[in-house]
Amino acid sequence: MDLKEKLVTSFLAFENKGGLDLDSNVHSIRSKAIQNFEKEGFPTKKDEEWKYTSLNSLLKHDFSLFPETKKAVGFKNVKEFLINDIESYTLIFIDGVFSSFLSDTTHDDCDVCVLSSALTRPKYKMVVDNYFNTIAKDNNSLSDLNTAFAKEGAFINIPKNTIVPKPIQILNFSTGSESEVMIQPRNLVVVGENSHVQIIERHQNLSKNTVLTNAVTEIFVHKRAIVDYYKIQNDTETSSLIDSTFVSQKQQSVASVHTYSFGGKLTRNNLEFYHEGEHITSNLNGISILNNKQHVDNHTLVNHKHPNCESHELYKGIYADKSTGVFNGKVIVQQEAQKTNAFQQNNNILMDDGASINAKPQLEIFADDVKCSHGCTIGQLDDSALFYMQSRGIPKKEAKALLLFAFGNDVVEKIKIPQLKTRITKLIAKNLGVELGFEF
Amino acid sequence: MLSIKNLHASINDKEILKGINLEIKAGEVHAIMGPNGSGKSTLSSVIAGKEEYEVTEGSVVLNNEDLEDLAPEERAHKGIFLSFQYPIEIPGVTVTNFIKTAINETRKAKGLDELPAKDMLKLIREKADLLEIDRKFLSRSLNEGFSGGEKKRNEIFQMAMLEPQLAILDETDSGLDIDALKVVANGVNKLKNKDNAVLVITHYQRLLDYIVPDYVHVLYNGKIVKSGGKELALELEEKGYDWLK
Ligand SMILES: Nc1ncnc2c1ncn2[C@@H]1O[C@H](COP(=O)(O)OP(=O)(O)OP(=O)(O)O)[C@@H](O)[C@H]1O
Numbered sequence: 150m151d152l153k154e155k156l157v158t159s160f161l162a163f164e165n166k167g168g169l170d171l172d173s174n175v176h177s178i179r180s181k182a183i184q185n186f187e188k189e190g191f192p193t194k195k196d197e198e199w200k201y202t203s204l205n206s207l208l209k210h211d212f213s214l215f216p217e218t219k220k221a222v223g224f225k226n227v228k229e230f231l232i233n234d235i236e237s238y239t240l241i242f243i244d245g246v247f248s249s250f251l252s253d254t255t256h257d258d259c260d261v262c263v264l265s266s267a268l269t270r271p272k273y274k275m276v277v278d279n280y281f282n283t284i285a286k287d288n289n290s291l292s293d294l295n296t297a298f299a300k301e302g303a304f305i306n307i308p309k310n311t312i313v314p315k316p317i318q319i320l321n322f323s324t325g326s327e328s329e330v331m332i333q334p335r336n337l338v339v340v341g342e343n344s345h346v347q348i349i350e351r352h353q354n355l356s357k358n359t360v361l362t363n364a365v366t367e368i369f370v371h372k373r374a375i376v377d378y379y380k381i382q383n384d385t386e387t388s389s390l391i392d393s394t395f396v397s398q399k400q401q402s403v404a405s406v407h408t409y410s411f412g413g414k415l416t417r418n419n420l421e422f423y424h425e426g427e428h429i430t431s432n433l434n435g436i437s438i439l440n441n442k443q444h445v446d447n448h449t450l451v452n453h454k455h456p457n458c459e460s461h462e463l464y465k466g467i468y469a470d471k472s473t474g475v476f477n478g479k480v481i482v483q484q485e486a487q488k489t490n491a492f493q494q495n496n497n498i499l500m501d502d503g504a505s506i507n508a509k510p511q512l513e514i515f516a517d518d519v520k521c522s523h524g525c526t527i528g529q530l531d532d533s534a535l536f537y538m539q540s541r542g543i544p545k546k547e548a549k550a551l552l553l554f555a556f557g558n559d560v561v562e563k564i565k566i567p568q569l570k571t572r573i574t575k576l577i578a579k580n581l582g583v584e585l586g587f588e589f
Numbered sequence: 590m591l592s593i594k595n596l597h598a599s600i601n602d603k604e605i606l607k608g609i610n611l612e613i614k615a616g617e618v619h620a621i622m623g624p625n626g627s628g629k630s631t632l633s634s635v636i637a638g639k640e641e642y643e644v645t646e647g648s649v650v651l652n653n654e655d656l657e658d659l660a661p662e663e664r665a666h667k668g669i670f671l672s673f674q675y676p677i678e679i680p681g682v683t684v685t686n687f688i689k690t691a692i693n694e695t696r697k698a699k700g701l702d703e704l705p706a707k708d709m710l711k712l713i714r715e716k717a718d719l720l721e722i723d724r725k726f727l728s729r730s731l732n733e734g735f736s737g738g739e740k741k742r743n744e745i746f747q748m749a750m751l752e753p754q755l756a757i758l759d760e761t762d763s764g765l766d767i768d769a770l771k772v773v774a775n776g777v778n779k780l781k782n783k784d785n786a787v788l789v790i791t792h793y794q795r796l797l798d799y800i801v802p803d804y805v806h807v808l809y810n811g812k813i814v815k816s817g818g819k820e821l822a823l824e825l826e827e828k829g830y831d832w833l834k
């Protein structure tokens with residue numbers, strides 16, 4: 150049985166066993182989603198959006214779909230993956246199951262809790278009906294697949310006029326309880342008018358076993374609200390991640406999504422912004438640093454539908470060994486979206502002959518009074534700069550790292566949580582195999 | 590201190606240095622002059638260890654150690670400093686961070702601990718003052734958007750920080766206005782002592798009024814065709830190079 154068949158046939162059992170309310174709206178959303186998935190199947194390289202990323206070898210694995218955790222996971226096992234030196238709310242999932250023991254949730258001024266309770270409790274019915282799967286719907290077969298099995302993940306519901314006092318960390322761990330595991334976290338984030346929240350998300354495999362994560366996050370940003378969402382992708386070489394993030398923004402809101410891809414066998418990011426009002430700002434920042442045979446694919450979309458909005462996109466990539474990257478940045482400026490400011494920049498450095506990047510900026514502009522720009526570069530480290538630095542006593546390896554740090558610095562600079570910035574800087578240094586005597 | 594014997598070097602199979610002999614002793618100042626394209630910068634790059642150049646014959650020996658197999662950074666750790674004719678722009682790395690890294694890597698190579706931040710700051714300030722460099726300058730990206738003169742002054746600032754044993758100044762005077770030339774020359778002279786040496790490459794006598802050489806050499810078509818005292822520079826200024834061909 151191939152993976153698609155296996156997923157489709159286990160759907161009924163999943164719904165029956167899951168203690169899920171079969172009369173609910175959610176049930177019909179799930180049923181439609183699995184039908185869509187059954188019809189579309191997994192994307193192949195024939196699909197224009199998947200031209201440079203193949204799921205073929207990944208789909209050959211015999212994934213266990215509902216893994217059971219066998220080993221107890223304690224705080225000491227997960228500590229190093231948290232940003233520890235800040236106060237935060239934490240939502241920790243082990244093999245797709247919420248760990249209340251390790252987590253720190255709240256219902257005080259806002260809801261920082263789990264999707265399973267949101268989907269089943271009458272209290273949250275309105276929120277679910279209004280938001281759940283409204284942007285992810287009919288987007289692509291992998292999101293449909295996630296929707297069909299959507300059961301657990303983060304549910305963050307911020308009422309209006311609320312500044313969430315500390316960042317929220319969402320961590321998804323897999324323990325490798327079975328040799329090949331597929332997990333499908335589903336997050337729903339609703340941020341009310343004038344509210345502000347910072348979220349840090351990470352997927353981490355604690356074992357050497359194969360893990361495929363197919364995650365979907367929907368983020369709703371109301372009037373004048375501010376959302377900063379940080380994604381740390383630094384998983385093991387047996388872990389693959391398909392991460393779809395959909396952001397819907399109301400007028401005058403500011404949403405920033407930062408994606409740090411430092412590791413994983415295959416990482417595919419679908420990041421999409423939809424505008425539902427004027428004077429919206431969307432920021433997309435990304436930095437990928439890969440080696441060995443790792444692969445990252447960043448597909449982004451900003452859909453400018455209304456006048457006077459802006460988007461700023463900055464993606465950098467450093468590819469060593471035989472690693473490969475894809476950048477596909479689509480910006481649509483619809484006819485009504487006059488006075489749009491849309492900027493996109495994608496810069497890449499190839500460290501070795503075996504590394505490659507496919508970069509494709511796609512600007513589709515239908516309005517005439519707009520400011521749009523895009524730039525894309527692919528280069529190597531400058532030998533004369535390296536010699537210059539070496540001649541001042543800086544060894545080649547450190548010289549390279551310094552140049553690469555400088556290259557990625559404008560992305561790192563955008564991190565608004567200082568402790569996170571320090572952590573990301575350290576992760577970058579670790580990836581480049583150096584210790585730096587100062588902070589950028 | 591530095592002993593160059595029958596040095597031949599080529600790039601892309603084109604021979605540029607065609608048998609250079611040069612002895613520099615501690616405490617001395619040497620000047621190399623010579624027409625454009627004669628190989629002056631090539632010689633300095635070869636001494637500093639630029640890998641693109643292939644040494645086909647001869648040797649460069651520093652304090653009785655053949656430098657052939659040493660990487661540029663190892664040569665720097667042993668006390669060689671090259672002030673570039675065209676300093677490279679390093680966007681995103683500030684002057685301060687760059688020099689800190691250079692100092693600490695050099696210390697590390699010598700088995701010393703990193704210089705404490707306080708001492709580093711003090712040293713940076715002292716040397717910046719010596720070269721009359723504005724503090725604000727130090728937090729700018731290295732050489733990025735610097736004027737020609739600013740770049741050169743910054744090279745000498747780095748030299749002052751690193752206190753090399755052998756400083757090679759490749760056309761450090763070009764791009765400097767008269768006042769800056771004095772400041773830079775004064776900086777070099779302050780660092781000069783009986784244990785170190787300077788090799789100045791220049792086209793003009795005027796730098797040599799300030800940094801007075803013990804010896805002047807003329808490099809022509811990859812060879813040193815004439816050596817003399819400081820009066821040779823005056824003679825060259827007057828007569829050009831034609832008479833040496
Ligand atoms: N990468 C290279 N490939 C081919 N020829 C080169 C290369 N680099 C230098 N050369 C040649 O080597 C010769 C010497 O160059 P070099 O820069 O050493 O001259 P120079 O004496 O410093 O000149 P200037 O006074 O103009 O600074 C020149 O003819 C130059 O064109």
Ligand SMILES: [Mg+2]
Nearest residue numbers: 629630631674
């Ligand atoms: Mg030259």
